[in-house]
Amino acid sequence: MAVSGMHISPEMQTAWTQYWKGGNLESLPEDQAAGRLGALEAAWKEFFSQLPDGARLLDLATGGGDVIRRAVTAGRNFQIAGVDIADLSAVSATLPGVELTGNTELSCLPLADASVDAVASQFGIEYADTAAATREAVRVLVPGGRGHFVLHHAVGAITESVAANLAADRAVFAGSNAFQLGRAVFELRQRPAPSAEIARADAEFRNAVGKLQSRVGTDRAFGTARNVVGFLTRLASAPHALSPAEALHRMNVVEEHNRARTLRKQAQLDAALDRKGVEKFSECLANAGGRLETLKELKYPMGRPMAWSLRFHK
Ligand SMILES: C[S@@+](CC[C@H](N)C(=O)[O-])C[C@H]1O[C@@H](n2cnc3c(N)ncnc32)[C@H](O)[C@@H]1O
Numbered sequence: 001m002a003v004s005g006m007h008i009s010p011e012m013q014t015a016w017t018q019y020w021k022g023g024n025l026e027s028l029p030e031d032q033a034a035g036r037l038g039a040l041e042a043a044w045k046e047f048f049s050q051l052p053d054g055a056r057l058l059d060l061a062t063g064g065g066d067v068i069r070r071a072v073t074a075g076r077n078f079q080i081a082g083v084d085i086a087d088l089s090a091v092s093a094t095l096p097g098v099e100l101t102g103n104t105e106l107s108c109l110p111l112a113d114a115s116v117d118a119v120a121s122q123f124g125i126e127y128a129d130t131a132a133a134t135r136e137a138v139r140v141l142v143p144g145g146r147g148h149f150v151l152h153h154a155v156g157a158i159t160e161s162v163a164a165n166l167a168a169d170r171a172v173f174a175g176s177n178a179f180q181l182g183r184a185v186f187e188l189r190q191r192p193a194p195s196a197e198i199a200r201a202d203a204e205f206r207n208a209v210g211k212l213q214s215r216v217g218t219d220r221a222f223g224t225a226r227n228v229v230g231f232l233t234r235l236a237s238a239p240h241a242l243s244p245a246e247a248l249h250r251m252n253v254v255e256e257h258n259r260a261r262t263l264r265k266q267a268q269l270d271a272a273l274d275r276k277g278v279e280k281f282s283e284c285l286a287n288a289g290g291r292l293e294t295l296k297e298l299k300y301p302m303g304r305p306m307a308w309s310l311r312f313h314k
Contacts, residue, residue, distance in 0.1 A: 007105060007107070007129070008085050008105065008127075008128070011260075011263060012085075012263055012264075012267060013085050013086060013103075014260070015259075015260035015261075015263045015264050016063070016084070016085065016086035016264065017086040017087040017102075018257075018260055019063075019086070019260070019264060020063060020064055020084075020086050020087075020088060020090055020091050021087075021090045023090070024064055025064035025065060025066070025069075025091065025094060026064060026066055027063070027064070027066040027122060027123060028040075028158070031300075031306075036300050036301055037306075038301065039298040039299055039300070039306060040150065040298055040306065040307065041070070043148070043150065043298055043309045044067065044070045044071075044148070044150075045070075045074070047118075047120070047146070047148040047311065048070075048071060048074040048076060048078075049074075050146055051076065051078065051117060051118050051146065052117070053076050053077050054076070054077045054078065054079065055076070055078050055079070055117040055118050056078070056079045056081075056115070056116040056117045056118070057071055057078045057079065057080050057081070057116065057117065057118045057119075057120060058080075058081050058082070058083070058109075058111070058116040058118070058119050058120070058140060059071070059080065059081070059082040059083075059119075059120045059121065059122075060082075060083060060106050060119060060120065060121040060124055060125050060133070060137060061083070061084050061085070061106060061121055061122075061123075061124020061125060061127060061128070062082030062083065062084045062088065062091070062100060062124070063084055063086070063088075063091070063123075063124065064091055065082060065088075065091050065094065065095050065098070065100070066122060067082075067120050067121070067122045068080050068082055068095055068098055069095075071120070072095075072098075078118075080097075080098045080099075081098065081099040081100070081101070081116075082095075082098060082099070082100045082101070083100075083101045083102075083104040083106070083109060083110075084100075084101075084102055084104065084124075085102075085103065085104060085105055085106075086102055086103075087102040087103055088100045088101075088102040089102065105128065106124075106125060106128040106129075106132075106133035106136060106137075107128055107129045107132030107133050107136060108132075108136065109136045109137075109139075109140055111140045112140070113139055113140065114139075114140070114141065114142045114143065114145075115140055115142075116140050116141060116142065116145065117141075117142055117145050117146070118141070118145055118146045118147065118148075119137045119140065119141055119145070119146075119147045119148075120147070120148050120149070121137075121148075121149045121150070122149075122150040123150060123151070123152055123268075123271075123307070125137065125149055125151070126149075126151045126152055126271040126272075126273060126281065127267060127271045130280075130281055130284045131284050131287070131288075134281070134284045134285045134287075134288045134290065135284075135287075135288040137285075137288070137290070138285070138288040138289045138290045138314055139288075141314040142314070143314055144313060144314060145313065145314045146311070146312070146313045146314075147290060147310075147311065147312045147313065147314075148309070148310070148311050149308075149309075149310045150298065150307045150308070150309055150310075151273055151278060151281065151307060151308040151309075151310065152268060152271050152272035152273060152307060152308075153272060153273065153274075153297065153305045153306065153307050153308055154272040154273055154274035154277065155274060155305060156272070156304065156305040156306055156307060157300060157304045157305070157306065158268075158306065158307070159268070159269060159272045161221070162265050162268050162269055163269060164219070164221035165221050165223075165224065165265060166262065166265050166266065166269070167221070168217065168219065168221040168222045168224075168225055169224065169225050169258075169262060171215055171217070171225075172212055172215045172216055172222070172225040172228075172229065173212070173225065173228075176208060176211065176212055177208060178205070178208040178209055178211075178212055178232055179232075179251060179255050181201070181204050181205040181208045182205050182208075182209075182232060182235055182236065182247075182251055183248060183251060184201050184204075184205070185198070185201045185202055185205045185235075185236075185239055185247075186239070186244040186245075186247040186248045186251070187244070187248070188201050189239065189244040190244035190245065190248070202236075202239055205235075205236050205239075206236045206237070209229070209232045209233055209235075209236040212229045212232065213229055213233065216229050224258070224261065228254060228258055231250075231254055235247055235250075235251070273308060278295065278308045278310070281310070282295060282310065285310075285312060289314060290312040290313070290314060291312055291313050291314070292310070292311075292312050293311040293312055293313060294309070294310070294311045295308065295309070295310050295311075296308070296309050297309070
C-alpha cells in the first residue's frame with residue numbers, strides 16, 4: 001500500500017505509459033486465456049447488476065481499460081470514464097465513447113463532488129496514496145453511490161509469480177556490466193577504433209554474456225531474463241550483423257524496456273495487501289465516508305487467492 005503523501009515518480013509514470021502504448025489491454029491475459037478468471041468476472045457482474053441503467057461510472061487507474069470493457073459488455077448503457085496517471089491516448093483509440101483522462105493522480109481527481117454514481121478500480125487504487133485516493137473516490141460519488149475495488153493480494157498467486165520473476169532477474173543481472181561492455185563494442189566499431197581494440201572489447205562482451213547465460217535457470221520465472229540474454233547473445237556472437245548505430249539503438253530500447261518492467265513489477269509488489277493491509281485500506285475508506293459492504297478474497301479455481309474484492313457505498 002502506498003505511503004501517505006507519496007506521489008508516483010516521473011519514471012514510474014513513463015513506465016506505465018510505455019506499457020499501455022505497447023498494446024497491453026487486458027489484465028492477467030494468461031489467466032484470461034486459460035479461463036481462470038471466473039471469480040473476477042462474477043465479482044464485476046454482480047457489482048454492475050447493482051447499478052441503475054445509464055449510471056455514471058468512473059474507473060480509477062484504468063490502464064488498458066479492462067474494467068471498462070467489462071462494464072461495456074454488461075450492456076447497461078453506463079456513461080463510463082476512466083482516469084490514470086499514465087498517458088492513455090493509445091488506449092482511448094480502442095474505447096470509443098469512453099472519456100479517458102491520463103496524466104491524472106488518483107489523489108487529485110479533476111471531477112466535481114458528487115458527480116458519479118459508481119467508482120471502480122482493479123489493481124489500481126492500491127498503487128496510489130491510500131488516504132488521499134480513497135478520499136477522492138468517495139468525494140466524487142453521489143450520496144448512496146457505490147464502489148467496487150479489486151486489490152492485489154500479498155499472498156496471492158499473482159504476487160508470488162511477480163516476486164519470483166524479479167528474483168530471477170536479479171539472480172541473472174545483478175552486478176553485470178554486459179550492457180555497458182556491449183555498448184563499448186559498438187561505439188568502438190562506430191568510430192572506428194583499431195581492430196585489436198575492437199577484438200578485445202568483443203571478447204570482454206562475449207565473456208560477460210557467457211556469465212549471464214550460465215545464470216539463467218530453467219524455471220518459468222526466468223522467461224524475461226532468458227529473452228534479454230538471448231538478445232545479448234545474438235549481438236555478442238555476431239557483432240557484424242547489425243550496423244553499430246542499429247545495435248546501440250536496440251540495446252538502449254531493450255535496457256530501457258527491462259528497467260521499466262522492473263519498476264512496474266516492484267510497484268506491484270509494494271502495492272499488494274495482506275490481511276492487515278486491506279483492513280487498513282478499509283479504515284481509510286471508512287474515514288473518507290465510505291461504508292463497507294463486503295470484503296472478500298477472490299480465488300482461482302484451485303482455491304489460491306487471486307485478489308481482494310471490496311464493495312462499499314457512500
Ligand atoms: C496494474 S495496472 C492496472 C490497470 C487496470 N486497472 C487493469 O486492471 O488492467 C495499475 C495502473 O495504476 C496506475 N497508477 C499507479 N499509480 C497511480 C496513481 N498514483 N494515480 C493514478 N494512476 C496510478 C498505473 O498507471 C497503471 O495503469
